[in-house]
Amino acid sequence: xxxxxxxxxxxxxxxxxxxxGISPGAHAKGTLRVTMNASLNQLNPAKATIGEEYLFxxxxxxxxxxxxxxxxxxxxxAERWESSDDLKTWTFHLRKGVKFHHGKELGSExxxxxxxxxxxPATASSARTYMDLVESFEAVDKYTVRFKLKIPYAGFAxxxxxxxLKIVPSDRMDKLxxxxxxxxxxxxxxxxxxDKLELVKNPDYFEKGxxxxxxxxxxxxxxxxxxxxxxxxxxxxxxxxxxxESIDELKNNKTLTVDEVPTGTWDGIVMGNKxxxxxxxxxxxxxxxxxxxAQLATFSAFGHGVPTHTPISPKHxxxxxxxxxxxxxxxxxxxxxxxxxxxxxxxxxxxxVGRPTRERMGIAVQHMLKQVGxxxxxxxxxxxxxxxxxxGKAPFYMDGYFTRPTxxxxxxPWYHTTGSWNxxxxxFSSKRIDELLDRARGTKDEKELAKLYKTFQQYAxxxxxxxxxxxxxxxxxxxxxxxxxxxxxxxxLDLRNTDLE
Numbered sequence: 001x002x003x004x005x006x007x008x009x010x011x012x013x014x015x016x017x018x019x020x021g022i023s024p025g026a027h028a029k030g031t032l033r034v035t036m037n038a039s040l041n042q043l044n045p046a047k048a049t050i051g052e053e054y055l056f057x058x059x060x061x062x063x064x065x066x067x068x069x070x071x072x073x074x075x076x077x078a079e080r081w082e083s084s085d086d087l088k089t090w091t092f093h094l095r096k097g098v099k100f101h102h103g104k105e106l107g108s109e110x111x112x113x114x115x116x117x118x119x120x121p122a123t124a125s126s127a128r129t130y131m132d133l134v135e136s137f138e139a140v141d142k143y144t145v146r147f148k149l150k151i152p153y154a155g156f157a158x159x160x161x162x163x164x165l166k167i168v169p170s171d172r173m174d175k176l177x178x179x180x181x182x183x184x185x186x187x188x189x190x191x192x193x194x195d196k197l198e199l200v201k202n203p204d205y206f207e208k209g210x211x212x213x214x215x216x217x218x219x220x221x222x223x224x225x226x227x228x229x230x231x232x233x234x235x236x237x238x239x240x241x242x243x244x245e246s247i248d249e250l251k252n253n254k255t256l257t258v259d260e261v262p263t264g265t266w267d268g269i270v271m272g273n274k275x276x277x278x279x280x281x282x283x284x285x286x287x288x289x290x291x292x293x294a295q296l297a298t299f300s301a302f303g304h305g306v307p308t309h310t311p312i313s314p315k316h317x318x319x320x321x322x323x324x325x326x327x328x329x330x331x332x333x334x335x336x337x338x339x340x341x342x343x344x345x346x347x348x349x350x351x352x353v354g355r356p357t358r359e360r361m362g363i364a365v366q367h368m369l370k371q372v373g374x375x376x377x378x379x380x381x382x383x384x385x386x387x388x389x390x391x392g393k394a395p396f397y398m399d400g401y402f403t404r405p406t407x408x409x410x411x412x413p414w415y416h417t418t419g420s421w422n423x424x425x426x427x428f429s430s431k432r433i434d435e436l437l438d439r440a441r442g443t444k445d446e447k448e449l450a451k452l453y454k455t456f457q458q459y460a461x462x463x464x465x466x467x468x469x470x471x472x473x474x475x476x477x478x479x480x481x482x483x484x485x486x487x488x489x490x491x492x493l494d495l496r497n498t499d500l501e
Contacts, residue, residue, distance in 0.1 A: 030214030030500060032482070033236040034493070035227040037354045038383040039193040039220055044176040045166035046118050046125040050387065051241065051402060051491060052218075054163045058492040059199055059216065060101075061166035061182030064092050064111070065157055067405055069488045073158050077106060077167055077183065087152035087444070092160075094143040098206045100169045101181040101188070108139035113170035127164035129413050129420035133441070151442045155406045162409060163402075163492075185211040185496050194220055212484075212499035222354040222383065231256060231477050237500070238478040238485070240493060243356050244304045250477050259487035260304070260475040264313050264403035264410060267300065267357050268468040269349075269365065272395035274427045277347075282339040284464040289332040290372045291365065293325050297470035300361040305472030309457045311401075311410040313471045318407060318453040323461055332372045344373020350397040351378060352386040358398040361469065365398075392424040399425065402491045403471075407453060412437050415456070415465060428465030 036052050045057040066076040075081075078092040098106040117123050119131040133156070135148045149156065159165070172181055180188045183206065186199035197218040201211055219236060221227045224243040230236040232253065242250070242258065251258045271278040271287065278284055293307035306314050307325045314321075336344060351362035359380065366376040381390060390397050401421070404410040413419040416437050417429040433456060440452045476487045481501040488494050 032213050032216045032238060032495065032498065032500060034216060034218050034238045034240055035230060035236050036197065036218040036220045037227075037241060038222060040191065040197065041384070041387060042177055043180045043188070043191070045168065045182075046114070046123055046127065046164050048164055049126060050383075054402070054492050055218070055240065056197065056199075057163060057166050058184070059186045059495060060180060060184045060188055061168065062184050063160055063162075063166050065160035067158075067161040067490055069486045069490075069494060071489060073161065073405075077111075078160070081157055083156070087154050087156075088149045090147045090149070090156050091140070092145045092147075094145070095206060096143055098183050099204050100172075100183055101202060101204075102169070102172065104169050104171055104181075106167070106183055107142045108145045110167055110170045111145045112137060112139050113173060114165075114167050117168070117173060118164065125164055126413065126420040126424070127162055129416075129418065130159055130162065130165070130409075132418065151438075152444070153441055154444050155408055158405050159409060161405050161490075186213075186216060189215070196220060207496065210496045212497060213495060216495060224356050231479065234479065237482050238476060240476055241491070242475040242477045244302045244472065244475070245356070246477075247302070247304060247475050255480055256477050257480065257482075258475055258477045259485075260473050261487050261489045262313075262315065262471075263474045263489050263491065264311055264316075264471050265400065265474060265491060266308065266311050266468050266471050267361055267398065267400035269466055270394075270397050270399050270425050271464075271466050272427060273429075273465060275395040277339065277341060277345055278395060280339045281464060282335040283341065284466070285462070286332040286335040286339070286372060287369065287374070288461065288464050288467050289328045289335070290374070291368050291467060291469065292327045293469050295368075296361055296364055297472070299364045300357045301470060301472040304475075305357075305470040307470045308468060310460050310468055311404070311414070311471070312407060312453060312457060316407070318450050320454040320457040322454075323457060327368075329371055336372060336374075341373070344369075344375065346375040346377065347396050348377045348379055348394075350386065350390045350394050351380050352383045352390075352398065353380050354383040355398075355400065357472065358400055362398050403489065405490070407449075408437075408441060411453075411456065412441070415460060422465065426466045428463070430459060430463045430465075433459050433463065 038052050040053050045061050048057055062076045064078040079095045081092040083090045118125045118127050133149050135150050137147045140146050185202055185205045187202045189198040189200045191197045200215040227239050228246050231239045250256050271284050297305040297307050312319050351359050362378045366378050369376050413421040415433050417434050422428055436452055436456045443449050474491050483499050485498045
């Protein structure tokens, strides 16, 4: 059975029976109805780990710095900032008069409390890895915050756009899980897991005249076909993270606009480096060499993606073009034999329902690994259960992550021994990669950075923490009555200027 046939069979299978249960709801004027693929696990931005939580965070909270849809950095809660000549001291000057949704005025104490929470191991924030850069932070005055770093770091201001680094109120730290209060354009109204999330306009938002919408209602729809049917019927106004297999079809629908952009978002395979058989690098490398990444990008992303070695995109100037992306079945078999698995081995591969590219990739991986004797049993699991029972626990599963603002933030958390995502996922350690990534953080020269990151990619395909198959495009679909909306390459929704006709 060919991968092409499997791809379309899978897409067709997902359509069966999902249109039932979609019923038109009351549509309040000025309230945007958006699909959400999965339920949120919590409402504290510091603990966010999935895309749906990032959507909530960017609408309800603000960071010190924001990234625009053309990937420019600008002030958010910080109106300006500067660094010392040695790039080890960074000072941020806050906007005055900004209010949290419960009425408290933003001050430097809120920034300090936020970063203390993120730095606290008990919070278990994936952004804690960035706190390893920081020697200390202090409130210079009510509207000024100073960070002193352990090393020179030219990208520190850009780091402030990271999804978990949203500023929360110092007087409501204990209520973030149930009564979140931010400074963002929308306020939290209600949340019913498995059903919907409701936000309402923040009338005191610090950008005058914004937002234009009265509110946003997210309808939780795990099945792809349900989301597509809902946008076609007008039951929702916007589909966030449009299934890639639906892009070409919906582009021909005259009632809709499909907006597609390239990103650094990736899918891959997690192999627990401390669990047999993946504690042997020869096995991990055999898995990598058995996979045809070009076919995976075509099959899983319907051609809306490109193969890569690491999260560094082929379009990035640091991408290492000298490294092969082609499979090598003979070498994969040789490595398995050397590792003591001449006939391969059986293994369960968990894939999350509601992440269609990973579901398709799981099927493709099953067929590709069969060529080297690895018998893969693919188990699909609802996304919320996958997050709690599989992610960070199982030895072999599909996962993927959204694009990050810088090369450092795209690599260090996953490949450095102390990286927050690495310690959760594949528990990988490579001294030479650690040294390279540490050197890159303190390097300002572009030529030297390019050299370091190209060498990093070489080491990554030799030491193999896991497999990153491709980076892919991101698309949203919306109805013609939605105005002034642009798809954000950072994969969140900037709805400040969006309105309904």
